[in-house]
Amino acid sequence: MTKTVNDLATLPCLDARAILEHLRSRHASNQYYTYIGDVVVAVNPFKRLNIYGKQYHYKYQKAKLRSDLKPHIFWLADHAYKRMRERRSPQCILVSGESGSGKTENSKLMVQHITFICQSSHPFLEAKINEVNPLLEAFGNAKTAMNDNSSRFGKYLELKFTPAGILTGAKITDYLLEKTRVTQQGAGERSFHIFYYLFAGMTREELSNYYLETPEDYRILRDEARGGPVFNSAADIESHRLMFHKQLNILKLVGFTEWEISMIFTLLGAVLHTTNITLPKHEESDLVYIVDELPLHIVCKLMGLNEAAVAESLSPVPHTPEGASHHEQKPPPSEGWVGMLSPRRCNARLLADCKKLDLSVGILDMSGFENFTNNSFEQLCINVANEQMQ
Ligand SMILES: Nc1ncnc2c1ncn2[C@@H]1O[C@H](COP(=O)(O)OP(=O)(O)O)[C@@H](O)[C@H]1O
Numbered sequence: 001m002t003k004t005v006n007d008l009a010t011l012p013c014l015d016a017r018a019i020l021e022h023l024r025s026r027h028a029s030n031q032y033y034t035y036i037g038d039v040v041v042a043v044n045p046f047k048r049l050n051i052y053g054k055q056y057h058y059k060y061q062k063a064k065l066r067s068d069l070k071p072h073i074f075w076l077a078d079h080a081y082k083r084m085r086e087r088r089s090p091q092c093i094l095v096s097g098e099s100g101s102g103k104t105e106n107s108k109l110m111v112q113h114i115t116f117i118c119q120s121s122h123p124f125l126e127a128k129i130n131e132v133n134p135l136l137e138a139f140g141n142a143k144t145a146m147n148d149n150s151s152r153f154g155k156y157l158e159l160k161f162t163p164a165g166i167l168t169g170a171k172i173t174d175y176l177l178e179k180t181r182v183t184q185q186g187a188g189e190r191s192f193h194i195f196y197y198l199f200a201g202m203t204r205e206e207l208s209n210y211y212l213e214t215p216e217d218y219r220i221l222r223d224e225a226r227g228g229p230v231f232n233s234a235a236d237i238e239s240h241r242l243m244f245h246k247q248l249n250i251l252k253l254v255g256f257t258e259w260e261i262s263m264i265f266t267l268l269g270a271v272l273h274t275t276n277i278t279l280p281k282h283e284e285s286d287l288v289y290i291v292d293e294l295p296l297h298i299v300c301k302l303m304g305l306n307e308a309a310v311a312e313s314l315s316p317v318p319h320t321p322e323g324a325s326h327h328e329q330k331p332p333p334s335e336g337w338v339g340m341l342s343p344r345r346c347n348a349r350l351l352a353d354c355k356k357l358d359l360s361v362g363i364l365d366m367s368g369f370e371n372f373t374n375n376s377f378e379q380l381c382i383n384v385a386n387e388q389m390q
């Protein structure tokens with residue numbers, strides 16, 4: 001095996017081939033991080049490494065020289081935090097790469113390191129910031145061909161600090177959520193995790209509050225190509241059940257009320273029922289009509305909408321019985337619902353103590369490159385964004 005260096009910027013010749021050969025040799029000797037100047041290249045180990053424990057946080061916090069220790073993602077996080085304090089200027093870390101390469105895992109590790117080494121202005125702030133990640137992932141991540149936990153949105157997390165380096169809060173901005181995934185997914189892929197958590201985690205009775213039955217009843221959850229049940233095994237159900245309860249705990253920790261939580265489930269239920277409404281075309285005209293009215297009825301009940309008005313907006317064919325009067329559509333109580341699921345809502349809880357003058361370390365973790373035989377328009381936007389960043 002060739003001898004490798006920790007910083008590829010020190011190589012006499014730095015071309016794509018040299019970089020790849022070096023990374024391959026280092027991977028073969030269990031060295032998954034490599035520097036190229038200020039850049040950290042992380043190769044996915046696809047196994048749990050014993051290099052992220054407390055002693056490693058201390059080691060990288062105390063290191064005098066970067067070359068004293070092996071390349072590590074903690075160094076980058078440490079460097080950004082210390083530089084922010086020294087220069088009194090905000091810092092930003094960009095994370096880019098192919099889907100499934102480890103961007104999100106490394107972003108989380110950086111947040112863990114920074115929240116570990118700094119003091120904070122509020123007792124549970126570090127926990128809240130770290131816990132908000134799995135919450136966003138429940139609503140924004142899904143199983144894809146490349147990654148069982150693929151981020152389908154870009155996330156910019158800013159950790160806010162006083163000039164003395166005390167953590168005061170965090171702000172999350174989301175980009176390019178792949179909304180089409182709610183209604184359609186590629187072969188073998190799934191919709192957003194939260195829908196599966198619901199069915200694995202709720203009792204029959206709880207599900208019935210939202211008129212939900214078994215996951216196979218919902219078009220967007222069925223894998224039409226594979227057929228069979230939505231969950232592959234008892235273990236599949238169990239892991240989703242645990243995640244459901246984890247989400248509930250996080251929602252409470254972050255400060256959502258019972259009412260808000262039940263509104264989130266109501267909205268998810270409404271999405272499942274809405275996407276079950278089938279709208280075939282009339283044979284002679286291009287107009288569509290509603291076949292089965294039950295899902296429509298349930299959606300309107302859940303969202304407090306006027307059924308005739310919704311039916312009319314879905315299909316221009318006269319729908320209400322002869323003579324039935326058209327009611328004014330009640331303003332849906334859902335005004336703030338969509339926002340409730342978004343990072344803005346979490347921000348309100350995480351930014352409580354921040355001041356205008358606060359400094360920050362930002363970490364941009366986005367959806368990764370993908371290149372399949374058929375690529376969606378949304379993926380094209382993501383690929384372009386990744387390329388621009390590189
Ligand atoms: N440093 C790491 N240690 C262990 N497993 C990792 C690491 N980085 C990535 N993985 C594995 O690879 C999977 C995909 O990583 P992820 O960060 O979600 O990719 P990306 O965000 O780039 O699409 C993770 O779910 C995890 O199983």
Ligand SMILES: [Mg+2]
Binds near residue numbers: 103105150151368
């Ligand atoms: Mg990701």
